[in-house]
Amino acid sequence: DTAVSQTPKYLVTQMGNDKSIKCEQNLGHDTMYWYKQDSKKFLKIMFSYNNKELIINETVPNRFSPKSPDKAHLNLHINSLELGDSAVYFCASSQAGTVLNTIYFGEGSWLTVV
């Protein structure tokens, strides 16, 4: 069983469209994250949820909206997609914060906006 699964793995879409990436973890973790790999290959945190509550919200455009229906799911909705949104998006989870607990990542979702 995949611990952190995200779908779709690959997504090609046109500018202006609205799309979602879904994420589920079966590890029983309290905390889930969305990371974006930028053009320089850095993984940068976008959002973090703990027990469905938003705890980290980095400076990302408000076209990006996370939604956590329960603590095992954290979906990422992106409205009015722009060319610059093309990137790899990683979902992740950990038990109660990141200090000493390792983060478990999904395999990434490759988003290409054309």
Added chain:
Amino acid sequence: ILNVEQSPQSLHVQEGDSTNFTCSFPSSNFYALHWYRWETAKSPEALFVMTLNGDEKKKGRISATLNTKEGYSYLYIKGSQPEDSATYLCASFYNQGGKLIFGQGTELSVKP
């Protein structure tokens, strides 16, 4: 701005060579350092989490050390194998902000 730097950005070695690479991070308000191994199209996989100055961790042929006073960590691979080819990411955690700051990774290629 908190920056985590890794060097070199890429490394090519022969099978059997031992290698090491560096993660540099700001030492003030430091709390923990994570190392991950990432093969393309797969999930980044946790290797080590270290917190104390002088920490050393080992997993098979891979080991890591931590110097929190000067702000660096080394990752060592002894007797590299082709299956070690991957990108190795480090990330440091700070009290302020409560988030991991990732470096851009060292891409290791091991030739048979």
